Amino acid sequence: MFQSKSWFVLIILFLLAIILSFSFGPTGFSLLNLSIPLEVRLPRIILGIFAGGVLGLVGATLQGLLQNPLVDPYTLGIASGAGFGAMIGLIIGKFGVFTIPIFSFIGSVFTILVVYHLARIRGKITKISLVLAGVIMSFLFSSLVMLFMVLARKPLPEIIYLLMGRLSIVFTTELWILFVVIFVIALPIVYYLYRQWRSLNILSMNEEVAESLGVDTQRLTKNIFIASSFLIAAVVSFTGAISFVGLCVPHIIRLIYGPDHYKVLPLSFLLGATLLLFTDLIARTIAPIELPLSVITALFGVPFFVYLLKRKL
Amino acid sequence: MTKFKNWFVYIWLSIFFIAGFSLCAKSKKETIRQRIVSLVPSVTEIIFALGKDSLLVGNTIYCDYPEAAKHIYKVGDFSNPSLEKILRRKPSLVFATLPEQRNIIEQLKKHKIPVYVSQPKSVDSILSEIIEIGKLINANDTAKALVNFLKSKLDEIAQRNPNFIDSPRVYIEISATPLMTVGSLSYINDLIRYAGAKNIFGDINQEYIVTNSEELIKRNPDMILILHPSVNKSQIRKRLGWSQMYAVKKGQIYDNLNPDYFFRPGPRFIYGVEDLANIVHGIWTKRK
């Protein structure tokens, strides 16, 4: 079932993306002086792999869990919560380089809790209530962000940055250590999501069938929701909201490799990371001016999405 | 009886006051006096500098300099002033700027209210705007005097400049996430030039520029100026890869400038030029 050949192509592309990202940049590349690639490009590449991979994986997981092909990792309101958190951080105090990551993470976690409680109706979480609660909170937090932007006395480029997504966060030593810690915590969570592959397959049938086969859909929904929220909060707090990767990547993978989540989940991670690295390569080789990643992902993503829509209907 | 008397006194007094107020209002209308609303903090500063602050009937909550500007009627904030509040002040002239205030400018024009758009792109245009504002608010002579003063200051700074073979190359950071700086279309670029330095992004024809660490390492500034509160000198040193930059190696990082001197194209720009020139001369002391 698992064709090694199909993996092969993706892995080659992934390695190519890493090599290109490592060797291209304004200061060029020379094997004699690797300090700039190592100090400046490598952290960016690792952030890119983490962000793109998590977006692809969580997109695939949530599309499988909610049985809704239009869900993306931000549907649950996490990105707007992160924007709101960062806004509060910028207003109430100065925590230096930690302000944006820490506060947007708190904002996401707060949103997750609110969405979770809104979605719980008589002790049960349904897929529809989860999506609805997420969308409602997105609207609320987007409006609050707008409101605070108006009340704050300066335009806040940090907020626009969070809403459009970039890998260009400037790492200081402390910030890099924080990122590595989060990265290490995230790995078992990524593996946990992958472990749910068969349950996600079964969920493509009737929920009752899944239940009768021993899949505890309530617990599964809750755990996946919490795990994906943590991962997305971690990503958003460093890169801001990068659109379309989480939406499109699982679709591409399913088109090529079929719907089996055993393949869809890891390949979505791989393709998400690859696409984000290539996107970032474009975004920063147009330097000296950096483009927000969502500009590029949307330019590629929207036509693809229109194609999907026309094909499905 | 006493009750009736009281009533009579009240009514009589009220009539007296109403008549008095309406007469007062009438007499005010007769003396034609400008009523100015300024939506731009730098223009507010110019009007104060020209001694015509008594004409100001409204400004924004961003207009916080000088101290007295804080106590003028607020018509909203910089990016979203309220049309209704502006109209209520019955202005004869409104100062606004682009592109942030495009909407309100169009609406004010619909209400036939004269709008002056302040949008300086260089030091020269700041100076010519001061002259024009002087004409508009009947402070011609003061404006000329102010401009002459500013010009003499600029000359003085220029003369103090030693003859650099190469002017020091400056990176001005206006935001950390994302890394943002200014290009040639910003008057800040001009301020740097007048201070005897060179903006490392002066070759890019944009007002604001989002950049990244590696581009900065490539452009390798001689000094770094931080114009935002979210990072300080020591954090800049800890940024990965930045130790490659000349400015970081030599400790040429400055984080205690007053951003308003740079972000407000009003008379105080001269302090910005002066502070920057002082840094360039290596005789930087914090302005009290």
Place this chain on the structure above:
Amino acid sequence: MSAIEVNNLSFSYGDKEVLSDLTVKINTGEFFGIIGPNGAGKTTLLKLIAGLLRPNQGEIKILGRNLLEISSNERAKLISFVPQENYFNFDFTVLDVVLFGRHPYLKPMARPKKNDIDKAIAALTITDALEFKDRSILELSSGERQRVIIARALASEPKILLLDEPTSYLDITHQVEILKILKKLNQEGMTIIFLSHDINLTSIICNRLLLLSNGKMVACDDPEKIITKETIGQVYKIYPDIIFHPENKRPQIILPY
């Protein structure tokens, strides 16, 4: 030992009582039918037995063990449930879908092994659906699909099969097909609980019937004793004529004109 024992079972959705004080015993190897008008609580009873709902009162015993004490994984190996409505959102192949039935036997990260694939193929053979094992589930007709769904239920190797209206969307050709499959399974020892609106169908195929009305048991007995003008009339408020099937002499209703 009885396959299923339902003792004093009550269940309500919020304030609305759907089942009240129901006691039924279903023996191993029975082909047991549940009939009754809309809203009688048939599907609710089936879902309670399948462990999808928790009783408010009373208990359900599966092969002598309290249902609540059986883990969901173990339960899935004992009972298979075929719901009335079946959706498929992704185009899995027929074999993939049948392999879902092996879920309770597999460790989280384990792929189906040869043994599991053999079991799935055996299940497809029983339901006569092997020929389209590599086709997408989304391409099948409803008759073919129903056979796959039953194969999926069989792949878990259950002792008890619960079916909620398995024939309601099928034409008579496919209805008979499904009934033949079920009959064969029953003859091989499978306990089958069959829920249907179709009184005549249940009468032909089931050896015992439970007639529910408004959440209460009206009767639980042989088809001959339940399908009478009086009992049916009392529950459904119409009084059909009864004739007898020429082959197995089971009662059949004829709707009044």
